[in-house]
Structures are given as structure tokens and as C-alpha cells.
Amino acid sequence: MSVQFPDYLLNQYQAANNAAATSRLSAASLEPLTLQMMMEYATEEELAQWHGLSLQYADERGSVELRSLISSQYPGLEADNILLFSGATEALFCAFNATVTAGNTVVAITPAYEPLLAIPKALGAQVKAITLHKSGGPLTTDSGREAHGSWQFPVDELQNHLQGGVDQLVINFPHNPSGAHINKATQSSIVEFALSANAWLFSDEVFRGLEHDAQHQLPPIASLYARGISLGSVAKPHGLGGVRIGWLACQNKEVLQRALTIKRSLSICPAITDEWLATVALRNSKKLIAASQLLLSKHIDLIENSVSALGGRLNWLSPQAGCVAFPEIGDSIDVGQLAEKLLTDRGIMIIPGNCFPSLYQNHFRLGYGLKNFPDVWTNFVDYLLRY
Ligand SMILES: Cc1ncc(COP(=O)(O)O)c(C=O)c1O
Known part of the structure; x- marks a missing residue:
């Protein structure tokens, strides 16, 4: 098709x-x-590298140095579990193309960054929404400050989707567009659900690092589950949307190889200048x-x-x-x-x-x-x- x-x-x-x-x-x-700011963050050695950078094709997987640096954010994973792309958008396109086939059932979070639903659908999957709820509302706390409602992931509703089978679950925390996040217990329930369905668990984590309370940062899904795929990027947490470096992290190297094969028809490899910028950003993250x-x-x-x-x-x-x-x-x-x-x-x-x-x-x-x-x-x- x-x-x-x-x-x-x-x-x-x-x-x-x-x-x-x-x-x-x-x-x-x-x-x-x-x-200019990135140059100010760079060390003498990095600046010398920048000026002498050979503007050749980069390694198609991304440089080992950068992949190693990224893998340090993923407990239990190493450089070969990371594959770089030209932006998170390309990474998610390749990930879905590598894991979704026509007739699959994909359960995806809504409201959503549209590609998270639209690409599986374009690949012929039946996409079922799991929708964030609103909880709470305006009320005055003891301090007199107004507390507001928030968005919650309806973890109890996951079970409703088990019957008939689920091939892939798509989540996105921290979430765009709501800014919602989940706690560890909810994350564990999601992983258990994916495990019981033997489903891929695609986790868009491009806003990871921007938790308003640093203690709320969660372990990445790719570290927790063998069929978990974490989507990451240097763009969102650093204000570097023009540095087109995104990545997939996954324990399963076969799926990364399939994504790489697809990427060979797209950007082929990351831009070598972007790799340098991403390295400096991550070292100063x-x-x-x-x-x-x-x-x-x-x-x-x-x-x-x-x-x-x-x-x-x-x-x-x-x-x-x-x-x-x-x-x-x-x-x-x-x-x-x-x-x-x-x-x-x-x-x-x-x-x-x-x-x-x-x-x-x-x-x-x-x-x-x-x-x-x-x-x-x-x-x-x-x-x-x-x-
Ligand atoms: C949730 C989410 N995932 C992925 C992306 C894609 O990131 P990029 O534009 O850096 O490729 C975005 C961009 O807005 C996003 O909001």
C-alpha cells in the first residue's frame, strides 16, 4: 500500500x-x-574542532561520541541503542514506518501533536484515542492562592483497549499541547499494560528535561521496556529548534536498523555542524x-x-x-x-x-x-x- x-x-x-x-x-x-552563545559555551578544544570541521557526510547513525553522550541519559543503554535523525520529526516518521503495518491497532494519546496519530493512520493502522481528562478546578488553597485544575492520563481506561489486541501504544510526556506529566506509578502501569499486550510502546519524550519540578523527571521508556522506543531531541529543552538533531533510543537494535534503512531514503545522516552544536548543548544542558x-x-x-x-x-x-x-x-x-x-x-x-x-x-x-x-x-x- x-x-x-x-x-x-x-x-x-x-x-x-x-x-x-x-x-x-x-x-x-x-x-x-x-x-554566538553556543560558541561561548564551547571549550577551547571544541572551538578548534568547529573551525577545523570537515564538512563531509556524517556517520549515518550519528557520531559515536554524540550517541555515547546521549546514551548516558538512558540507564542500561549504550551508543548502539541510539540512532540519530535530522530532527525528532524524521525520527518519529522512521520509527512508525519501522513498527506499524496496515491493519495494526494503535492506541494513541489525545490531544496530540498531530503526527503521532496521523502517521500510524497513514500507514493503515486503526488508531484509537486515549484522551487526557481534566481534573480539579479553581479553588482557593490555605495560602489564599488559587489552585487550578490539571490534565490527567486516564490509566484505568487502558484496560478497555486490551480486548481485540493492541500493537502499539503511543504516549507523549511531558505532553504537547497540555503540559501534562505523569508520575512514576502511572508510568509503571503504562509499561505493564504494554507488556501484557506485547505491544510496542512509543514514547515521545522530546520535552524531557523541562519538568517544572526536576524531581518529576521520569526514567525514559527505552530503559524500562524491551519494546519501548523513546523519542528524544536536542531542540525542545534547549531552544535549539534549528539544530536538527533528534534520536530514537531502543533496546531492540533490529528496529533501529529498520528505521535506519528508511532514513537512507530521507536525510541519510545528520548534518555535521548540527552534531557539533548538539554536543556542546548536551554537555552544557x-x-x-x-x-x-x-x-x-x-x-x-x-x-x-x-x-x-x-x-x-x-x-x-x-x-x-x-x-x-x-x-x-x-x-x-x-x-x-x-x-x-x-x-x-x-x-x-x-x-x-x-x-x-x-x-x-x-x-x-x-x-x-x-x-x-x-x-x-x-x-x-x-x-x-x-x-
Ligand atoms: C511532541 C512533539 N514531538 C515531536 C516534535 C518534533 O520535533 P522537531 O520539530 O524538533 O522535529 C514536536 C515539535 O513540536 C513535538 O511537539
Whole structure:
């Protein structure tokens, strides 16, 4: 069967509206680092390597040095359990092509980063959604501060899918677009479920490292389960979307070999300059992430301080990780119309919920990782109050 390449709603929406946008309130990224900053983080030796870099094809698997560095994040795995790609997007495309066949049943989390559902579907799988729930709501705590609801993974619902068989379970924590995260007990139940179904467990972990409380970082799925595949990337936790280095980590080397075969028809190998940049970023990851965490926490405070003034216009659900949230627009306001008018009137782009497959349509992705967030947010709040 021929694969139909999905035309993602998110990309279509961005392509149609980018030109009109002067600021973005839905970016799933941190403020990008500059080349100059990366040079400042590099050691003398790394700088000498950079200047003498031979601009040849890289190793098709990615350099052993970089794969070893990455494998240190995966207990029990080594360089040969890691395969590099030109971005996480290519990695997930190759992973699904290597593990999904027509007629398979794939259970996937929603709301979702669209390719996580669309690619298995394009490969002929039957895709069944498992949908995050909303729990809690506005209430006042002892400290007088408002506590907000959050998103929860409905682990009890997994069992409903066992009958009839599951070939692959697709999860994404920390989650885009909601910023939800799971705890260790839920992660263990997910792994047990995959084990009992003998299913592949594809875990999109590109936001790993951006847990708002560092203690909530989970072990990667690839370290926990023989048929677990972890998707990782240097982009999201570091503000390096333009450094196209993503990877798959997996105990099963056969599946990595199949993914590599597919990659030979795509990028072939990572860019050698990107490998250097990714190496410097990963060696300085702790420092880089600590600075971002500070910014994210300030931005969340800013949001939470405006929520009560917005009343029913914004139903805020607190994120636990990453740099995005997925609030609901209330008071009978249509999010699609709001997005359109906000762009026309204030040049601010928000991405409506229909770009993220789920039941939750009247929501939008709120990105709070960029440096100009305070100004854009203030502008947005002002607009929503007058809307
Ligand atoms: C959950 C998730 N997975 C994968 C990707 C792809 O990452 P990249 O754009 O770096 O290839 C993204 C990008 O937004 C994402 O949000």
C-alpha cells in the first residue's frame, strides 16, 4: 500500500497565518539560542574542532561520541541503542514506518501533536484515542492562592483497549499541547499494560528535561521496556529548534536498523555542524535548562496572576512540564473566531484546539517559553477582557 503523507492542520494553519503574525502566543519552543552563545559555551578544544570541521557526510547513525553522550541519559543503554535523525520529526516518521503495518491497532494519546496519530493512520493502522481528562478546578488553597485544575492520563481506561489486541501504544510526556506529566506509578502501569499486550510502546519524550519540578523527571521508556522506543531531541529543552538533531533510543537494535534503512531514503545522516552544536548543548544542558526553568516559572506566575481577572473567559489548567499549556476559552467565545480577530487586530497568533486532534476543541495552545511572553500575554489579556 502506498503511504499517504498527511497534510498536518498545525502546519497548514501556521503557513496560512505566519505572514500576518508579529508575535506568537502558541510556540512550543523556548527562546532560541544564538550561534554566538553556543560558541561561548564551547571549550577551547571544541572551538578548534568547529573551525577545523570537515564538512563531509556524517556517520549515518550519528557520531559515536554524540550517541555515547546521549546514551548516558538512558540507564542500561549504550551508543548502539541510539540512532540519530535530522530532527525528532524524521525520527518519529522512521520509527512508525519501522513498527506499524496496515491493519495494526494503535492506541494513541489525545490531544496530540498531530503526527503521532496521523502517521500510524497513514500507514493503515486503526488508531484509537486515549484522551487526557481534566481534573480539579479553581479553588482557593490555605495560602489564599488559587489552585487550578490539571490534565490527567486516564490509566484505568487502558484496560478497555486490551480486548481485540493492541500493537502499539503511543504516549507523549511531558505532553504537547497540555503540559501534562505523569508520575512514576502511572508510568509503571503504562509499561505493564504494554507488556501484557506485547505491544510496542512509543514514547515521545522530546520535552524531557523541562519538568517544572526536576524531581518529576521520569526514567525514559527505552530503559524500562524491551519494546519501548523513546523519542528524544536536542531542540525542545534547549531552544535549539534549528539544530536538527533528534534520536530514537531502543533496546531492540533490529528496529533501529529498520528505521535506519528508511532514513537512507530521507536525510541519510545528520548534518555535521548540527552534531557539533548538539554536543556542546548536551554537555552544557544543566546550565542551559536551569536558565530556562527560571523564565518558565516567572511566566507561569504571570499567567496564574491574571486568571481570576479573566473569569470564565479562560479556563486555566496548570502545566507540570514543558513550555506549553492548553487552556479552554469560555463564555461562549469561539476560539477559531478569537484567533482570527486577535491576529487581525493585534498581530498575535494563537493556535486553536482543532489543530491538535481531540475532543477539546474550544481550547488553544498557549506557549510561554519565549522572552517576549510577558508583553504578548499582557496584550492578549487586555484583548480578551475587551472581546
Ligand atoms: C511532541 C512533539 N514531538 C515531536 C516534535 C518534533 O520535533 P522537531 O520539530 O524538533 O522535529 C514536536 C515539535 O513540536 C513535538 O511537539
